[in-house]
Amino acid sequence: MSLSHRKKVAAVARFHEWLLTRLEQNRSIELPAPGPTEVTLLTYFFLPKNLSDEHFLYLEGAIRETWRQCGLLTTVIVTNEITDAMRAFAEPFGRLVELQEEKSLIPGRLNTMSIDCNARLADRFHTRYVLLITEDGFPIRPGIGRYMDGIDFWGSPVGGDNWISRLRAHFFNCHEMLGSFSLRSKRLCRMVQEQWNQQYCKQDFTRDLYEARFCTHTLPLRSYPYRKEIQFPSVHEAALFSFDSTNLRSVKVMPFGFSGVRAFRILEAQFKL
Numbered sequence: 001m002s003l004s005h006r007k008k009v010a011a012v013a014r015f016h017e018w019l020l021t022r023l024e025q026n027r028s029i030e031l032p033a034p035g036p037t038e039v040t041l042l043t044y045f046f047l048p049k050n051l052s053d054e055h056f057l058y059l060e061g062a063i064r065e066t067w068r069q070c071g072l073l074t075t076v077i078v079t080n081e082i083t084d085a086m087r088a089f090a091e092p093f094g095r096l097v098e099l100q101e102e103k104s105l106i107p108g109r110l111n112t113m114s115i116d117c118n119a120r121l122a123d124r125f126h127t128r129y130v131l132l133i134t135e136d137g138f139p140i141r142p143g144i145g146r147y148m149d150g151i152d153f154w155g156s157p158v159g160g161d162n163w164i165s166r167l168r169a170h171f172f173n174c175h176e177m178l179g180s181f182s183l184r185s186k187r188l189c190r191m192v193q194e195q196w197n198q199q200y201c202k203q204d205f206t207r208d209l210y211e212a213r214f215c216t217h218t219l220p221l222r223s224y225p226y227r228k229e230i231q232f233p234s235v236h237e238a239a240l241f242s243f244d245s246t247n248l249r250s251v252k253v254m255p256f257g258f259s260g261v262r263a264f265r266i267l268e269a270q271f272k273l
Contacts, residue, residue: 015136015261016058018268023061026068035071038148039183040125043133044113046080046105053085058135060089066131069139072096073131076124078116080105100124110210117179117211118196122189130184137181137242137259140273147183147241147256150231153216155182156244156259157235165235174220175232179212181242181259188215188230195219195226243267 041063047055063075075097077086082099090097102120106112121130129148133139147154155177159165168174192215200209208218220227233241243255245262254271258264267273 011265012261015264018264018273019058019061019065019135022065023057026061026064032067032071035067035073036144036148037074038128039070039073039144040076040127040130041066041070041073041133042076042078042121042125042130044078044105044116045086046102046107046113048107049081049083052081052083055135056083056085056089062133062135062138065140066133066138069142070131070144074098074125074127076100078102078105078124080107111205114209114211114214115205118192118209118214119201120193121184121211122186122193125186128186130186130189132179132182132184134180134259136261136264137257139181139257140267141254141256143256144183151233152185152188152230153177153182153232154184154238154241155179155212155216156242157238158213158217158246159235169232169234172220173227173230173232174217175235175238176217177212177232177238178242178244178259179215181257182212183241184215191226191229192219195223 043059043063045056045059059077067073074095075093077090077097078100079086080101080103082101086099090099102116104112104116124130131144158176158178196214200214203209208214216232220230232238240253240255242257242259243251243263243266244259245266246260251267251270254267258267264273
């Protein structure tokens with residue numbers, strides 16, 4: 001095992017330790033007040049059966065931390081197989097937590113999640129917005145209300161804020177963002193679904209069809225009605241929503257959330273999470 005790989009494994013272990021500590025804290029305190037009724041919390045969870053229960057603890061930690069920061073939200077877990085651990089988590093909350101089984105999700109194949117997002121995400125929730133999280137991408141402070149302002153997709157920006165990205169944004173309304181931690185409007189999800197079913201569902205799967213890139217890059221460049229209708233934030237505004245470490249942007253203000261363990265490590269060191 002290389003030194004860089006050992007460091008990555010150690011970083012993930014430290015993050016999981018933090019997450020499990022927060023999970024125990026969140027389980028032991030009173031549940032927060034209800035959050036915005038216009039938002040559904042949704043997450044995809046599809047792992048091999050031998051890893052499912054262990055990693056579901058991390059996902060539960062991310063869900064409860066999101067509730068802590070945003071208030072209790074109607075929650076949907078889309079999974080390839082509903083396990084006893086999922087049922088044990090969901091049952092005490094009644095209709096607040098819904099488990100949706102989707103057999104087309106294949107562990108290890110992220111494109112199956114992207115296909116489901118493009119084709120069926122719009123039908124998986126019934127509110128004005130959907131907040132997508134993962135076990136390593138979720139809110140770390142309150143403030144979801146400021147993002148419910150007519151913008152159709154919030155996520156960590158891909159690429160820097162330079163003249164090329166500004167020019168592309170100006171002419172094509174193209175603001176590529178990551179989707180693992182993102183807030184999306186029902187309107188956007190419905191338009192994505194329509195475009196997918198009409199034109200893209202039978203194409204060979206390529207990088208341009210991965211769900212977040214499809215929403216924020218492919219469709220704006222290829223569909224005039226879509227880019228005319230959908231509203232995106234600026235790169236600067238998106239960076240305040242979510243921090244992702246791949247672009248190594250400086251962080252002067254604590255973002256609403258993060259995407260990825262490395263991003264969490266940077267924020268933890270700077271803001272003492």
